[in-house]
Amino acid sequence: MMGAALMTSQSALAEYAYNLQEPASQVAHDVFQLHNLIMLVCLGIFVVVFGAMFYSLVKHRKSAGHQAAHFHENTTVEVIWTVIPFFILVGMAYPAAKVVIDMKDTSSPDMTVKITGYQWKWGYDYLNDGVSFYSNLSTPREQIQGKAAKGEHYLLEVDEPMVVPVGKRVRLLITANDVIHAWWVPALGAKQDAIPGFIRDSWFKADKIGTYRGQCVELCGKDHGFMPIVVEVVSEEDYKAWVAKKKGSAAVAASDGTKVFEIADLVTRGESVYQGNCAACHQADGKGLPGVFPAISGSLVATGPIAGHIDIVMNGKPGTAMAAFAGQLSDADIAAVVTYQRNAWNNKMGDLVQPAEIAAARGGAASEAAAPAAPTAPAAPAAQ
Numbered sequence: 369m370m371g372a373a374l375m376t377s378q379s380a381l382a383e384y385a386y387n388l389q390e391p392a393s394q395v396a397h398d399v400f401q402l403h404n405l406i407m408l409v410c411l412g413i414f415v416v417v418f419g420a421m422f423y424s425l426v427k428h429r430k431s432a433g434h435q436a437a438h439f440h441e442n443t444t445v446e447v448i449w450t451v452i453p454f455f456i457l458v459g460m461a462y463p464a465a466k467v468v469i470d471m472k473d474t475s476s477p478d479m480t481v482k483i484t485g486y487q488w489k490w491g492y493d494y495l496n497d498g499v500s501f502y503s504n505l506s507t508p509r510e511q512i513q514g515k516a517a518k519g520e521h522y523l524l525e526v527d528e529p530m531v532v533p534v535g536k537r538v539r540l541l542i543t544a545n546d547v548i549h550a551w552w553v554p555a556l557g558a559k560q561d562a563i564p565g566f567i568r569d570s571w572f573k574a575d576k577i578g579t580y581r582g583q584c585v586e587l588c589g590k591d592h593g594f595m596p597i598v599v600e601v602v603s604e605e606d607y608k609a610w611v612a613k614k615k616g617s618a619a620v621a622a623s624d625g626t627k628v629f630e631i632a633d634l635v636t637r638g639e640s641v642y643q644g645n646c647a648a649c650h651q652a653d654g655k656g657l658p659g660v661f662p663a664i665s666g667s668l669v670a671t672g673p674i675a676g677h678i679d680i681v682m683n684g685k686p687g688t689a690m691a692a693f694a695g696q697l698s699d700a701d702i703a704a705v706v707t708y709q710r711n712a713w714n715n716k717m718g719d720l721v722q723p724a725e726i727a728a729a730r731g732g733a734a735s736e737a738a739a740p741a742a743p744t745a746p747a748a749p750a751a752q
Contacts (some may be wrong), residue, residue, distance in 0.1 A: 545564065635712070649689060
């Protein structure tokens with residue numbers, strides 16, 4: 369039976385990993401070597417201490433005729449077992465301090481990226497290149513809900529990875545918008561807490577082209593496990609092409625703010641925005657999580673005055689998990705997601721919001737002139 373069980377488990381054992389990820393930067397390599405050194409020291413201590421203990425138990429056991437010894441302190445022994453651990457700790461502290469100091473040295477960067485943690489995504493601002501975007505989990509909801517087979521990179525895949533050139537020293541300025549997060553990519557040797565109101569820095573320099581994955585390693589809330597990090601290291605030429613492409617996409621997105629959309633186009637776009645930014649809390653079916661996150665389907669916000677709906681999407685709700693999306697989404701995306709929420713599930717309001725109305729709301733006056741009158745109902749205090 370044991371043999372049969374072992375044979376059936378070979379596929380799982382083939383994927384079993386017992387060590388750190390293969391390092392892709394000098395810092396990660398130093399961390400890897402330090403880890404192995406410390407483990408060997410701990411193994412040596414284990415063998416010496418437990419070897420002496422078990423030898424004494426067996427050799428001086430009562431059944432072998434030994435009598436318990438009666439003695440007091442021994443100064444020589446006490447000095448020995450104090451001095452030896454002291455030198456062991458100093459020997460371990462020196463290489464550890466060297467690695468930590470190197471990890472904290474963020475001087476002379478080739479480029480700087482500001483990283484902001486949100487519940488539950490990452491925002492990236494390339495300060496040297498003028499590129500900004502948000503990175504969301506892209507694992508399909510069907511996989512998360514167990515309705516489909518898990519993919520190769522389940523919960524470790526994003527819609528917009530961080531892209532950096534190989535061989536460049538990248539300084540990271542890390543903060544958070546809501547709660548404490550932690551940005552961690554083990555293969556690059558970079559790990560730093562993201563704390564609201566503070567800027568912490570770190571750095572890495574990838575030695576080889578490839579895709580490296582990490583996660584938020586702080587318990588940042590209900591969907592903590594759905595906040596992955598993906599870093600794509602590319603050649604200098606590919607990086608320049610990526611920057612040009614991102615700037616072109618930003619220009620197209622900016623032009624969307626002046627367009628007048630049909631309701632069908634807004635609903636289609638809004639569904640995509642909703643799945644990437646709202647579904648984690650309010651669920652894909654809009655029913656929320658009772659007692660935790662309010663439903664949008666049938667809510668007084670989504671079926672009430674459009675101005676109130678726009679306001680809560682843009683500015684959030686203080687004291688709740690409802691974030692403000694005015695700084696995260698474009699005018700067109702906010703118009704689309706509000707339109708989608710007002711026409712999805714049981715809402716069926718038949719009205720729409722144009723990007724121009726969002727632009728007006730940013731200026732402090734949301735206009736409803738372009739939309740049919742909605743049923744008058746008080747705006748709900750719940751989020752969205």
